[in-house]
Amino acid sequence: MTSILSDKTSYQEVENIIAETNLQHVAIIMDGNRRWAKNKGLPSAVGHKKGVDSLKATVYACNDFGIKYLTVYAFSTENWNRKPEEVDFLMNLLGHTIKNELGELHENNVVISFLGDLTKLAPKLQEILYHAIDVTKNNTGVHLQIAFNYGARDEIVNATKKIAEKVKNGELSVDEISEDTVSQALYTSNMPDPDLLIRTGGEKRISNYLLWQIAYAEILVTQEFWPEFNKDSLANAVIEFHNRHRRWGK
Numbered sequence: 001m002t003s004i005l006s007d008k009t010s011y012q013e014v015e016n017i018i019a020e021t022n023l024q025h026v027a028i029i030m031d032g033n034r035r036w037a038k039n040k041g042l043p044s045a046v047g048h049k050k051g052v053d054s055l056k057a058t059v060y061a062c063n064d065f066g067i068k069y070l071t072v073y074a075f076s077t078e079n080w081n082r083k084p085e086e087v088d089f090l091m092n093l094l095g096h097t098i099k100n101e102l103g104e105l106h107e108n109n110v111v112i113s114f115l116g117d118l119t120k121l122a123p124k125l126q127e128i129l130y131h132a133i134d135v136t137k138n139n140t141g142v143h144l145q146i147a148f149n150y151g152a153r154d155e156i157v158n159a160t161k162k163i164a165e166k167v168k169n170g171e172l173s174v175d176e177i178s179e180d181t182v183s184q185a186l187y188t189s190n191m192p193d194p195d196l197l198i199r200t201g202g203e204k205r206i207s208n209y210l211l212w213q214i215a216y217a218e219i220l221v222t223q224e225f226w227p228e229f230n231k232d233s234l235a236n237a238v239i240e241f242h243n244r245h246r247r248w249g250k
Contacts, residue, residue: 011231014065014238015064015065017241020242021195021241021242022195023067023195023196024067024069024192025069025191025193025194025195026194026197026198027071027073027194027196027209027217028070028071028200029073029200029209030054030055030229031203032047032200032224032225032227033047033048033050033051034047036225036226036227037227039225044086047227048090048093049093050227052093054227054229056101057231058070058229058230058234059105059142059144060108060231061230061231061234062142062234063109063110063141063142065234065235065238068142069191069192069194070145071115071144071147071188071194071210072144072145072147073150073207074146074147075090075094076147076149076150076207076208077116077117077149077150077151077154077208078208080149091121091122095124095125095128095129098132099128102132102135102136105144106139109139109141110141110142110144111136111137111140111141111142111143111144112135112136112144112146113143114133114145114146114148115145115146115147115150115187115188116149116150117150117158118130118148143191145191151208152208152211152212153211155187156182156186156211156212158185159182159186160185162185163181163185182212183212186212186213188213193214193216194213195217195218195241197214197217197220198220198221199219199220199222200228201223201224202221202223203221216246216249218241220237220241
């Protein structure tokens, strides 16, 4: 992304834009870790580790700017098809990162949660993730949702099953099913829909991510690989968001 943040555009102005536009929720497809590493002649593992640094920078930038919700795509239901050694590395990286960063994230008032089917993960990893949820549940800063073993179609199927079970049990009639009914059955039931979806790495596709929730999100594709993304990158995205005219179908 060509930088549009200049000396004339301060971080304070970015905060003002967020307050003015009521930008509450940013979702990110964190793409390009492996390509960033390949371009530098490095193993893909180095790209994934560098991506963790970008995530930390983005979480704290959201806190600074007043963005309440940040949802990031870390591991999709389709990513199980990658080489077993890479899958194992990503699982270990998540557990290692959460264990090592939990104290600092908690001190910075970050609320941590996970979107996806965690039952497919190793018990030790599940224990680490649920511990992070429990430790940070009463914090009041930015809400960080990490989509892990997540797929939007899978999420919608699971939501449909929940609703069907309620109808079957007589808790809900077919005529009572609404958009709100579906929204409340999704992993994101306790948060507003994303206002802005950012995809790094230049690819122009959604990749089975938050398909229901991004119905009216502004979409921004940046050529930056995820390990290159930082506070200025987020500020530029906010400025671009401010320059859009959201019509909500009108």
